[in-house]
Amino acid sequence: GAVVSQHPSWVICKSGTSVKIECRSLDFQATTMFWYRQFPKQSLMLMATSNEGSKATYEQGVEKDKFLINHASLTLSTLTVTSAHPEDSSFYICSARGVGLAKETQYFGPGTRLLVL
Amino acid sequence: EDKVVQSPLSLVVHEGDTVTLNCSYEVTNFRSLLWYKQEKKAPTFLFMLTSSGIEKKSGRLSSILDKKELSSILNITATQTGDSAIYLCAVGGKLTFGQGTILTVHP
Numbered sequence: 001g002a003v004v005s006q007h008p009s010w011v012i013c014k015s016g017t018s019v020k021i022e023c024r025s026l027d028f029q030a031t032t033m034f035w036y037r038q039f040p041k042q043s044l045m046l047m048a049t050s051n052e053g054s055k056a057t058y059e060q061g062v063e064k065d066k067f068l069i070n071h072a073s074l075t076l077s078t079l080t081v082t083s084a085h086p087e088d089s090s091f092y093i094c095s096a097r098g099v100g101l102a103k104e105t106q107y108f109g110p111g112t113r114l115l116v117l
Numbered sequence: 118e119d120k121v122v123q124s125p126l127s128l129v130v131h132e133g134d135t136v137t138l139n140c141s142y143e144v145t146n147f148r149s150l151l152w153y154k155q156e157k158k159a160p161t162f163l164f165m166l167t168s169s170g171i172e173k174k175s176g177r178l179s180s181i182l183d184k185k186e187l188s189s190i191l192n193i194t195a196t197q198t199g200d201s202a203i204y205l206c207a208v209g210g211k212l213t214f215g216q217g218t219i220l221t222v223h224p
Contacts, residue, residue, distance in 0.1 A: 046212065105162060
């Protein structure tokens, strides 16, 4: 139980394009989803928290107009990196908390590696 | 601002050794401490600790929380090469992660 998927696993794009990453909870309803970014040899940095049906809460220093988050249903959240630039290249990971699971535990998706050329 | 510090940052051992990883925290409103293992992809959940002094165990891995010392340890006994990974500690409802401990187990 508590499986989270992400799509795509890998994306390579040109500078200036937008990239959408999907995060799905497969066997539970995710009331809250989190988006993290991880640079090589660094820990996970929380970007934003999203609750189903409401606007995402962004961490300090994260541009909400650049990283658009939508949590339209209890099983799907999307992160869109708009006008991506090489410095946005990173490993993006989502996690979810949900109905019927241990309250504080987050379950992570497999991550999406983004490379912007 | 919540702060989580892990030590050591990196550890290299041989198979069969026992290792202890440390996590200390400063948070305004402690709710829980979680341990994750990260290999090539995203972290996988190991333990969640909320009560001081109660050991959680899963096979060769165990962990315990000390709320007085604001810390936790993760023990791995009889290490195997498959234990090589980054071990992450996180606290809070909105998880604040430590920088991780890179464990390398040589055959």
